[in-house]
Structures are given as structure tokens and as C-alpha cells.
Amino acid sequence: MARIMALDYGMKRTGIAVTDEMQIIASGLGTVPTAELMPYLEKYFKEENVELVLVGEPKQMDNTASQSEGAILEFLKKFQEKFPQMEMKRVDERFTSKMAVRTMIDSGLKKKKRQDKSLLDEISATIILQSYLYK
Structure with a gap:
């Protein structure tokens, strides 16, 4: 099997976040400056077998x-x-940022660490991936 990747795309x-090769465990991979995302993905896809990329779909409460x-x-x-052979799906990402903040609080992270926006984005991507895996 191949990995599934999730992206919490930001400006x-x-x-x-990615799964293991058995697609059982979702783990945060990191945060990349969006300007450097395409070269990062190109390198990652050469090194790892990825079959699906999930991209968060931010929606308002009224579904717009x-x-x-x-x-x-x-x-x-x-x-x-750039990657015409790669399958891509959109995943509703409403509330992932709030869930990520709650996850950081519940895991005991200090306030200073919780203010790290890159960690928030990585955790949000992991939540997007988990929501896809466990639906």
C-alpha cells in the first residue's frame, strides 16, 4: 500500500500530515512555507509512495x-x-483549527508553544487526515 497525505493549505x-504505508496511523509531517510547497512535494513524492493527497476545504457555517x-x-x-497522476480529494476542514488548539491544550503544551502557528497547521492537517481515515 501507499501513504495518504493531507494538506492544510494556508496563504x-x-x-x-501522512499515514504510514498501511494507512492506519496519521502523523504530522511538518509545516512548509507555502511558497516552497511544490518543490517540497516533488521531493517527497520521489522518496515516498503516496497514492492520495487530501486538501482541506474551508467552509463557512452556511456551507459557502x-x-x-x-x-x-x-x-x-x-x-x-505538476502531478497529473496523483489522486486528490477535498475534505471539509471546518473546526480543525479549534480541534487543534484543544488537542494542544489537552496534551499539556505550554501557552508559548500553543502560540506556534506552524504547529497548529500541522495538527490541523493531521485532523483532516484522521477525519478521512475514520469516517
């Missing part, structure tokens, strides 16, 4: 697209041009 940085959706759609177009 400044993107959180990344959030204001960041335009930038995400632009990224998706570039991604599909």
Missing part, C-alpha cells in the same frame, strides 16, 4: 466557501498540472 504556510478558497483552487490547478 503563508501549509501543514502536512471561505475567502481562502480562491488561493486553494489556484494551488489545486498547479498541483494537477
Whole structure:
């Protein structure tokens, strides 16, 4: 089997999570500056077998697209041009940031560490991946 990757795409940085090869465990991989995301993915795909990439779909409470959706759609177009063979799916990411903050609090992280936005993005990507795996 191959890994599944999840992206919590942001304007400044993107959180990344992946499964193990058996697609059982979702783990945070890190956070990458969004400007460096495509080269990062290209290198990762050469080193690891990934069969599916999940991209968070931010929605408002009334189910309309959030204001960041335009930038995400632009990224998706570039991604599909660069990696046409890679399967991609969108996953509703409502509440993932709130869940990530709750996860950090519950795990006992100090307030200073909880203010690390890159950690928040990585945990959000992991939650996106978990929501896909366990639905």
C-alpha cells in the first residue's frame, strides 16, 4: 500500500500530515512555507509512495466557501498540472483549527508553544487526515 497525505493549505504556510504505508496511523509531517510547497512535494513524492493527497476545504457555517478558497483552487490547478497522476480529494476542514488548539491544550503544551502557528497547521492537517481515515 501507499501513504495518504493531507494538506492544510494556508496563504503563508501549509501543514502536512501522512499515514504510514498501511494507512492506519496519521502523523504530522511538518509545516512548509507555502511558497516552497511544490518543490517540497516533488521531493517527497520521489522518496515516498503516496497514492492520495487530501486538501482541506474551508467552509463557512452556511456551507459557502471561505475567502481562502480562491488561493486553494489556484494551488489545486498547479498541483494537477505538476502531478497529473496523483489522486486528490477535498475534505471539509471546518473546526480543525479549534480541534487543534484543544488537542494542544489537552496534551499539556505550554501557552508559548500553543502560540506556534506552524504547529497548529500541522495538527490541523493531521485532523483532516484522521477525519478521512475514520469516517
